[in-house]
Amino acid sequence: MKLLSSGTKYDSCNQSAVCHAFGPDGRCIQLYKTLLSNSCAGECAYCSNRCERDTMRATLDPEEIAKITDMVVNGDVTTF
Secondary structure, X not given: OXXXXXXXXXXXXXXXXXXXXXXXXXXXXXXXXXXXXXXXXOOOOOOOOXXXXXXXXOEOOHHHHHHHHHHHHOOOOOOO
C-alpha cells in the first residue's frame, strides 16, 4: 500500500494522498488515493513508473484494496 500510495502524488487531482469529492448532499468526502499498480510497459520520460526505471513494482487487485479499506474502517489497521 505504501509503495502504491506514494505514486498518487503525480495524480492531477491534487498533490496529496487524499482526494476530496462531494456527495449529493454537499458533504465533502475524503477519498484515499492509491494506484492499483505501478507496473508499466511504457517508457514516458516524465513518468516515475516507466518500465526502464529501476524501482520496486507492486500490484493490488480491487479485492485487496477493499479488504485493506475494511480493515482501516474497522480499526484493525491504523498506519502503513
